[in-house]
Amino acid sequence: MSKRIVTVFGGSGFIGRHVVRRLAQEGAQVRVAVRDPETANYLRLMGGVGQIVPVPTDISDTASVANALVGADQAVNLVGILFEARKQRFQSVHTDAAARIADASQTAGLRQLVHVSAIGADTKSDSLYAQTKGLGEAAVKRAFPEATILRPSIVFGPEDGFFNLFAGISGLAPALPVFGCPAWPKLSVFSDKGLINFDFYGDGGTKFQPVYVGDVADAVMTGLRSPETAGKVFELGGPTVYTSKELMVLMLQTIGRRRLLLPIPFWLLTIMGFFMEALPRPLITRDQVKLLRRDNVVARRAKKLQDLGITPTAAEAVLPTYLARFKIHRSARAEKA
Numbered sequence: 001m002s003k004r005i006v007t008v009f010g011g012s013g014f015i016g017r018h019v020v021r022r023l024a025q026e027g028a029q030v031r032v033a034v035r036d037p038e039t040a041n042y043l044r045l046m047g048g049v050g051q052i053v054p055v056p057t058d059i060s061d062t063a064s065v066a067n068a069l070v071g072a073d074q075a076v077n078l079v080g081i082l083f084e085a086r087k088q089r090f091q092s093v094h095t096d097a098a099a100r101i102a103d104a105s106q107t108a109g110l111r112q113l114v115h116v117s118a119i120g121a122d123t124k125s126d127s128l129y130a131q132t133k134g135l136g137e138a139a140v141k142r143a144f145p146e147a148t149i150l151r152p153s154i155v156f157g158p159e160d161g162f163f164n165l166f167a168g169i170s171g172l173a174p175a176l177p178v179f180g181c182p183a184w185p186k187l188s189v190f191s192d193k194g195l196i197n198f199d200f201y202g203d204g205g206t207k208f209q210p211v212y213v214g215d216v217a218d219a220v221m222t223g224l225r226s227p228e229t230a231g232k233v234f235e236l237g238g239p240t241v242y243t244s245k246e247l248m249v250l251m252l253q254t255i256g257r258r259r260l261l262l263p264i265p266f267w268l269l270t271i272m273g274f275f276m277e278a279l280p281r282p283l284i285t286r287d288q289v290k291l292l293r294r295d296n297v298v299a300r301r302a303k304k305l306q307d308l309g310i311t312p313t314a315a316e317a318v319l320p321t322y323l324a325r326f327k328i329h330r331s332a333r334a335e336k337a
Helices: 014-025 037-046 062-068 090-107 128-143 163-170 213-225 244-255 266-276 286-292 315-326 330-336
Strands: 005-009 029-034 052-056 074-077 112-116 148-152 175-181 186-190 195-199 233-236 260-265
Touching: 005 014, 005 062, 014 029, 014 037, 014 213, 029 037, 029 062, 037 052, 052 062, 062 090, 074 090, 074 213, 090 112, 090 128, 112 128, 112 213, 128 148, 128 286, 148 213, 163 175, 163 244, 163 315, 175 244, 175 266, 213 233, 244 260, 244 315, 260 266, 266 286
Parallel strands: 005 029, 005 074, 029 052, 074 112, 112 148, 148 233, 175 260
Antiparallel strands: 186 195
């Protein structure tokens, strides 16, 4: 019996490497459809000889996408960007490419397509990122109605761009940001004790429900295996909802550092985003500030990881396994003392 062929668009990225590894372990023939195959060559080591094959694919070209799907049985779309740069635009990547992949998958007669979107995807959002994600989902549903759509919250894991980023910054800066705090501190006076308290953090800023990358990859695999997921949307979040402040505290506790937490209101974030957008990899953009105005958590009535038979992994169980390199060793503390 011939191996099933699965094409993974964007398979060389953070989530992609975990999906490719699982597919290889199941014995599938994996095509990693990427713009530059050289960036995906490291994935070959995850499978047998010739089992994982990077193929050059231009997601803006219909013929190129169709070629990546020739003879395939299933496909996964992991393509996405966090900010616009040069030719990489939200509309072309999140909407047009999603539609192109779904249409080509339907034409090729694929058994299943798993489309990875994001929590907050909404065609009416004022964030272009969320709006184009929503339009992409709508395009996928039209072209391939039986597609499984997954919407993860912020994804964490060994190669993530969130905890690793801020853990690295904590080694260089005396303070870390808390996003979405009140514009002005709230003053509280305790007359009986003669105390005055300034509340700078409010409710702790934007809320997130970080999900482990391994759980997201497992959700993709379930979407490929289980016919019951066809045509459904699942929102993927971890077992705990954290505020922006709580996430920074959790990260600092994990690496054993103490840093000042700076409350940053949205108006200041917007100004910062305006200037940072000129950088090759901006820490924040104005469009991302619009995203941060809404909590990034699983909706109450949404289908969840548990509906896929997956128990969410706690961040506290995983963060120490890959943030240890940011810890200050005892010897270093002793020298500073």
